[in-house]
Amino acid sequence: xxxxxxxxxxxxxxxxxxxxxxxxxxxxxxxxxxxxxxxxxxxxxxxxxxxxxxxxxxxxxxxxxxxxxxxxxxxxxxxxxxxxxxxxxxxxxxxxxxxxxxxxxxxxxxxxxxxxxxxxxxxxxxxxxxxxxxxxxxxxxxxxxxxxxxxxxxxxxxxxxxxxxxxxxxxxxxxxxxxxxxxxxxxxxxxxxxxxxxxxxxxxxxxxxxxxxxxxxxxxxxxxxxxxxxxxxxxxxxxxxxxxxxxxxxxxxxxxxxxxxxxxxxxxxxxxxx
Amino acid sequence: xxxxxxxxxxxxxxxxxxxxxxxxxxxxxxxxxxxxxxxxxxxxxxxxxxxxxxxxxxxxxxxxxxxxxxxxxxxxxxxxxxxxxxxxxxxxxxxxxxxxxxxxxxxxxxxxxxxxxxxxxxxxxxxxxxxxxxxxxxxxxxxxxxxxxxxxxxxxxxxxxxxxxxxxxxxxxxxxxxxxxxxxxxxxxxxxxxxxxxxxxxxxxxxxxxxxxxxxxxxxxxxxxxxxxxxxxxxxxxxxxxxxxxxxxxxxxxxxxxxxxxxxxxxxxxxxxxxxxxxxxxxxxxxxxxxxxxxxxxxxxxxxxxxxxxxxxxxxxxxxxxxxxxxxxxxxxxxxxxxxxxxxxxxxxxxxxxxxxxxxxxxx
Numbered sequence: 001x002x003x004x005x006x007x008x009x010x011x012x013x014x015x016x017x018x019x020x021x022x023x024x025x026x027x028x029x030x031x032x033x034x035x036x037x038x039x040x041x042x043x044x045x046x047x048x049x050x051x052x053x054x055x056x057x058x059x060x061x062x063x064x065x066x067x068x069x070x071x072x073x074x075x076x077x078x079x080x081x082x083x084x085x086x087x088x089x090x091x092x093x094x095x096x097x098x099x100x101x102x103x104x105x106x107x108x109x110x111x112x113x114x115x116x117x118x119x120x121x122x123x124x125x126x127x128x129x130x131x132x133x134x135x136x137x138x139x140x141x142x143x144x145x146x147x148x149x150x151x152x153x154x155x156x157x158x159x160x161x162x163x164x165x166x167x168x169x170x171x172x173x174x175x176x177x178x179x180x181x182x183x184x185x186x187x188x189x190x191x192x193x194x195x196x197x198x199x200x201x202x203x204x205x206x207x208x209x210x211x212x213x214x215x216x217x218x219x220x221x222x223x224x225x226x227x228x229x230x231x232x233x234x235x236x237x238x239x240x241x242x243x244x245x246x247x248x249x250x251x252x253x254x255x256x257x258x259x260x261x262x263x264x265x266x267x268x269x270x271x272x273x274x
Numbered sequence: 275x276x277x278x279x280x281x282x283x284x285x286x287x288x289x290x291x292x293x294x295x296x297x298x299x300x301x302x303x304x305x306x307x308x309x310x311x312x313x314x315x316x317x318x319x320x321x322x323x324x325x326x327x328x329x330x331x332x333x334x335x336x337x338x339x340x341x342x343x344x345x346x347x348x349x350x351x352x353x354x355x356x357x358x359x360x361x362x363x364x365x366x367x368x369x370x371x372x373x374x375x376x377x378x379x380x381x382x383x384x385x386x387x388x389x390x391x392x393x394x395x396x397x398x399x400x401x402x403x404x405x406x407x408x409x410x411x412x413x414x415x416x417x418x419x420x421x422x423x424x425x426x427x428x429x430x431x432x433x434x435x436x437x438x439x440x441x442x443x444x445x446x447x448x449x450x451x452x453x454x455x456x457x458x459x460x461x462x463x464x465x466x467x468x469x470x471x472x473x474x475x476x477x478x479x480x481x482x483x484x485x486x487x488x489x490x491x492x493x494x495x496x497x498x499x500x501x502x503x504x505x506x507x508x509x510x511x512x513x514x515x516x517x518x519x520x521x522x523x524x525x526x527x528x529x530x531x532x533x534x535x536x537x538x539x540x541x542x543x544x545x546x547x548x549x550x551x552x553x554x555x556x557x558x559x560x561x562x563x564x565x566x567x568x569x570x571x572x573x574x575x576x577x578x579x580x581x582x583x584x585x586x587x588x589x590x591x592x593x594x595x596x597x598x599x600x601x602x603x604x605x606x607x608x609x610x611x612x613x614x615x616x617x618x619x620x621x622x623x624x625x626x627x628x629x630x631x632x633x634x635x636x637x638x
Contacts, residue, residue: 107491113488117485121485123486124581169583
């Protein structure tokens, strides 16, 4: 594991250290993740690169347990995601076991791990403000009087204070993705996962979304960004991970991986993308 | 606000491209830049449309004349019985039956749909079997079965299966004619509603539930707040179809001699022999009730269209209010009231004042 620079944490003591150990995942006969080991240090920005089908999205979805893995585990600040270690006193099979968590508990864990989708997935029947306050109200059961001003604050941070009453379809793609980021931030997550956040956008709208992500990066939340924006990786990432065929081919600071890749596969990919 | 009488104050949208100056250039620009500026637009002719219109008009006149001149319709009898107290009570009974059976049908139907989509094989199986049975057996047969429930089970009780009983009812006391009708109509409706609700839920993008799950929104809230409201958009039109079918289906309940609209009408014509006029009376009431349901449907659909369309089109009532406001403003020379959207005010004005503006766009 390459040592990465740790930024100052602005969130209330929440660290956001993500560890991924021996992850395996197959869809049918296709093995999408093959023994993936990664550590994301608190407050760092990691960009995950790789050709499509290399397992990047599945990795992200496994981290917040949208995808159940076949083997391996994920921890956030030492807590297993989706399971709990407990002692079983059942007859002949005495010993520690991994108890699968109930859906309600998994939903609770997800409030600490934000997720931003490629297709935004805003709730089209709710206004922008309702989209942002929904999860803090219903998942974290915080009072509306506290949540709503905070949501407006977040919307102005992503530059959409005047769109609070609009509905998603009345916004451009870039604006929708900025709302989606505000929605994820409203839960004050320790970790924020971005699954190709700019791939569904027109080229001229990519910049505004990357600006917002850059701003979020400076607040000390741990970010994992799957993207094809090499420029963004070079500028913002502390760590670049290159994946291909379900394995991590190489990783390191952007200056190394992007400028002096050690593996032929990385070089071939970068040649095509750049 | 735009003053309609002063052309200088027109909003940009008022300058319909086809009206005067086709092409992107504004009308005031020099003619050299826009060689079409001074040309008049001749609307396309549609002779076929005129012939068809005339033909249908003649047919319509024939229908109206036969309705008015044929004494056997007995319109005076129709008018007399239309508001007859027992007919009104029959119509009210039909409304009650429809409402109660719809509520039972859609409540149970939603439960069945959620069961069908659950991960428990037993729940899926039970839901599937329910739909299978209740869709297969004719409604008429079901009604008679429910009415004869007392023969199978003289008393009903609540308790533990194979164990003690706690509550005890006389079947005939619980399932009277109305009860049997509600059970028959509602339970068979549930089978159809279940499929409608399930189709609606499946029509919502998978990403919506994924997004809700990734935000940690509780499961029940995911259904009620995120998925169902969006499913309603495709559920409502078919559901209203079902309710209208149910409204007319209540006439089948006459086999139980329950006093709904059709039964009452048949009792009256059985006594006085005025069969056709009383059938017309019943038909008119069914028409009125269906119209009311259709109006409700319009507004319900509009409610759930929020977010699915960028801007909602105005309702017929709004359109009427706005266009009359625009007309008043035009006649009195006063400005259009501020509640009328500028785009609409402009459209109404162009439509009234310049005929050529009706061509859709011109060579833009």
